[in-house]
Amino acid sequence: MKLSDAQIQQFYEQGYLALPEFWDKTEVAAMQAEIERFKQIGLLRNVATDGDGKTHSSTKANLQLCPMSPHSEFYRAMPFVPKVVETVSQLIGDPVVLHLDQVFLKPGLHGSGTNWHQDNAYFKIPNPLRGTALWTAVHDATLANGTIHVIPGSFRQAYEHSRDPESDHHIRCYPPEDQAVPVELPAGGVVLFAYGTAHCTRGNTTAKERAGVALHFLNADQMQNTSGFMAVRPYLTGTEASGGVNEYGVDYARTWNHVVSRTLEVQSAN
Numbered sequence: 506m507k508l509s510d511a512q513i514q515q516f517y518e519q520g521y522l523a524l525p526e527f528w529d530k531t532e533v534a535a536m537q538a539e540i541e542r543f544k545q546i547g548l549l550r551n552v553a554t555d556g557d558g559k560t561h562s563s564t565k566a567n568l569q570l571c572p573m574s575p576h577s578e579f580y581r582a583m584p585f586v587p588k589v590v591e592t593v594s595q596l597i598g599d600p601v602v603l604h605l606d607q608v609f610l611k612p613g614l615h616g617s618g619t620n621w622h623q624d625n626a627y628f629k630i631p632n633p634l635r636g637t638a639l640w641t642a643v644h645d646a647t648l649a650n651g652t653i654h655v656i657p658g659s660f661r662q663a664y665e666h667s668r669d670p671e672s673d674h675h676i677r678c679y680p681p682e683d684q685a686v687p688v689e690l691p692a693g694g695v696v697l698f699a700y701g702t703a704h705c706t707r708g709n710t711t712a713k714e715r716a717g718v719a720l721h722f723l724n725a726d727q728m729q730n731t732s733g734f735m736a737v738r739p740y741l742t743g744t745e746a747s748g749g750v751n752e753y754g755v756d757y758a759r760t761w762n763h764v765v766s767r768t769l770e771v772q773s774a775n
């Protein structure tokens with residue numbers, strides 16, 4: 506997707522950019538179907554705790570799968586989609602490398618949020634604007650169901666992080682919450698936020714579940730010393746990019762529409 510100069514400037518100055526119309530209805534249906542399959546086969550893990558960072562909560566649920574790509578052709582293919590690659594490349598520059606993929610699902614009424622953090626507290630890249638998440642609202646993401654919140658401009662400061670007692674493995678920070686901006690999105694909308702941008706999600710107070718899929722990308726010049734969450738880190742632009750052929754033997758950049766159709770067919774047959 507070609508971005509305007511104003512959109513690129515917004516990312517550089519505020520550290521985030523929302524694109525409410527990104528994925529179409531069929532793509533969103535396939536995302537939902539694949540997450541339903543994850544649920545059915547028990548791949549989503551509740552990372553919410555009772556507040557001691559260890560004992561899993563009996564009343565709250567923050568269901569996570571990280572990474573998704575080893576379990577799903579659909580999510581393996583998603584980062585290679587040309588509109589993803591073009592959008593990310595305009596914000597962090599080439600060569601773009603996929604760093605991580607994950608999903609969080611908040612069940613209705615007892616879905617809990619993911620506390621404030623900067624992704625760069627995990628990833629530690631030298632320039633926190635040269636890595637970005639692309640967070641997709643798999644269902645409509647609203648204030649009531651705890652959509653993502655960001656703190657504009659927060660990439661300029663690295664906040665201190667400590668163990669998050671409400672999660673069994675996350676860390677969190679305590680940024681100035683009065684500066685937080687909620688990003689409401691229709692299903693299929695995305696928000697890109699730099700690795701340095703402080704963000705969180707809130708609890709889901711509605712009866713319907715809500716999922717968010719995050720793909721994380723960095724510029725290859727930032728790769729040294731980054732922690733290795735994924736065994737495979739495909740190049741998405743530059744001379745080493747192959748649309749997925751080098752890593753998976755499939756040109757996902759060209760066959761995305763087939764992957765989407767196949768995903769929907771498999772789920773409707775079950």
Ligand SMILES: O=C(O)CCC(=O)C(=O)O
Pocket residue numbers: 609618619624638640704705706717719
């Ligand atoms: O969707 C969520 O709950 C959190 C997503 C997130 O924090 C991230 O991708 O870094």
